[in-house]
Amino acid sequence: MATVWFYRCLRFMALSVLCFVFVFSVKPRALFGTSTPTLTRVAMETYKAVRPAFVEERPTTIPEFVHSTSLAGQELEEQVVVLDQLLLLMTNITMPCRKLVRQGGKRCRGKLDGDKKLCLDPFVRPPSNNCLVYSFGIGYMTSAICRRMPISVFPLTMTVADSFTCRLAASRSVSVERVIIPKTKQEYIYLYRPLDNIMYLLDQHRANLDVLKVDVDGPEWEIFEDSIFRTDILERTRQLSIEVHLSAFLDPHLNTSLPLTQTLQKYTRVFKGLEERGLRLAHHEPNLFYPKFAKFANRTFNVYYELLWINTHLKKKNVSEYTEINEKIFNEIEFN
Template identity: 30%
Template sequence: MLAGLCLMHEVNVAQNPHLLGLPLPTPHDSSHNSRGGRERQERVREPFARTEVPPAPIFLSRYGRIRNHMVRNTSLHHATSLQQFNSRVNIWLLNQRVCLEPDVFPTAYCLVYSFGIGHDFTFEVAMSKFGCDVYAFDSDRFHAHYPTYIGDRLTFYKARIGTTFMRQTVFRSDVPGDRGFMVEYWPLSALLRRLGHRSHHLFYLKLDIEGDEWEVLEKSLFKTRILERVQQLALEIHFEDLRANGTRSSSQELIRSIERYLRVADGLRARGFRLAQWEPNFKGPELSCLEGLCYHVYSETLWLNPSYRRLSTSPGIVMPPPRL
């Protein structure tokens, strides 16, 4: 039903000269390992493929469910209903899709939360230019020099999303004598309260948190009612536990990982979300074969909530604090 609502549109740095004026330090190589994907034409469009080795039956049944959740149920996958924002930093390309049809776009207030932005604000700036209040979050040693107020309607905080509030010192193992840097983790519910958005709706929630999405969704967000107030969820998915050379040590651990992925997908659907779009996002690119099946370790997904009800009135303007 939503498939015919939107129009395809591209926004990139060349079309947004204001990006060049942002008061940001020179981007550094990010430690986030799935942001080094190659050019789009090198990517394989199908996330799973069979090999000549027959898959184990216990894996195949669950594989079929993952395949259905991640590709076959993408009712908007082939539709021209999603706006595409391309952002290029150095040699890597990110693609972000958003539905901006007037019947979907918020009439009263547009709020965007973006987690795991790395060092590229292109998408966040583009959304702020559409009139959204955008709050971006990430934290590594280079973010210490970033300002809080990046631009009009765009605020950046040095924090990561987590299941509970925590401060952690992170060290680089490849640097002898590294003194480390402090990282703060905040639950989304705590951030909403701190920033005055406890009763607000989120037009767009983006989670690019390098494998932590499963724990954050299952152990934190699913225990709140926040997702019921989210219209669009952009989720980078990691299947790292399914790597042939992964950390699992037994077939039972493999099954447990698959079942966890399926619980999260089922949880999203139970909260009204439907998978609208899938595409690979991988390093190298990175494909892995297991039990006769090959698939992308990383992929980008967009989930829409057709039952979402927009606010008819603005909940009020909240001035973002200088720090959390």
């Protein structure tokens, strides 16, 4: 009997301790129908107003390029107008997407780099079968959005040699670049081809592109303006994922007069060219893995931006038109 009584007392004491801890650990709640005290409400509003905004994966120190300009008057005002127009074209959503998904990317130093966004809204999403994706440049974009992907371009290994790879040309001609790494003495040979020329060689010049990804660290402006814009490929592209680099603002000795004006105009022409071909901006975000900010004329902006464009007027041409046009282009590029 003494043993039973002892265990009952021990259980009672344990339950008492648990109840004590529970009562003092639970925060008191206001009764139904009672309002929050004025002092508490003011304190909460003050806290919300002064607490720092949370930015995902943003480092504590951010490189910033501050450009002081000696321009004034009409010339500076014209540059500011073009810069504001450029920033608006990069950030003004004209085709909202309700279902954005993150594709690809690679974890490095605890952060995700090289990932891209795609839109899965009806009528604009890539098909679940026979999905065609061309991926150029840096990044780790996967084909999870497509069950079957006939080809993902770049690096496109050619049959000439293992170190012979194909890159996207920023002109209408085929060229070869030979690069030797000084440290390792290793040699790389890069073959540059226009996008329509690559598609012709792969016998895909009749196909629509479901996704075109371009992340080439700078030459994207010339690639579009001097090459892709001279074809109808973008009119046949469902979604365009690009990272743009406002590289001019990374030069600490930036010439803020005529060269900057011409560069800003080139950046703006490319965005307007995308809109003229039926593409609308669906998503934008700064690159927070390598954040770089520039300050010019009291405007502070990110130099690297990830953009997703959606084609609102996707078209497909007749087979005879494809064959005739692309054979002519191919002959001009290869043999002239």
